[in-house]
Amino acid sequence: MRFLLLLSVMLVVGGCSFSASEVQTKVDWVDTVCWNGHKYILDEDFGEAEADEKLGEVSFSVVGSEEEDNPSYQLKDGEATFASPGSAIQSVAGVPVEEAILVEDTLYTTREE
Numbered sequence: 001m002r003f004l005l006l007l008s009v010m011l012v013v014g015g016c017s018f019s020a021s022e023v024q025t026k027v028d029w030v031d032t033v034c035w036n037g038h039k040y041i042l043d044e045d046f047g048e049a050e051a052d053e054k055l056g057e058v059s060f061s062v063v064g065s066e067e068e069d070n071p072s073y074q075l076k077d078g079e080a081t082f083a084s085p086g087s088a089i090q091s092v093a094g095v096p097v098e099e100a101i102l103v104e105d106t107l108y109t110t111r112e113e
Contacts, residue, residue, distance in 0.1 A: 029081040040108030050093040058087040
């Protein structure tokens with residue numbers, strides 16, 4: 001009888017364990033765009049900005065992709081966390097590209113980390 005009780009307890013405890021592949025992670029991404037070796041972050045306090053030249057397009061968006069819940073994913077040039085693939089990346093009139101860009105009329109700036 002003790003054997004059956006011990007076996008039952010072992011089955012219940014063993015059935016409640018989680019493997020590493022079953023653990024899910026939720027990542028909160030910052031609205032970011034990588035372009036030409038720089039990381040730009042959404043800047044709602046910059047003020048008015050006028051588009052100048054088209055520099056390129058967003059090639060990949062993390063949110064909505066398989067990488068969305070991957071906390072170790074690193075953005076590459078042309079990628080964004082939220083901006084949709086195909087979104088135009090433009091320079092800002094009168095501002096060096098190393099400091100700010102526009103992505104579909106949304107301003108992103110570099111910041112000291």
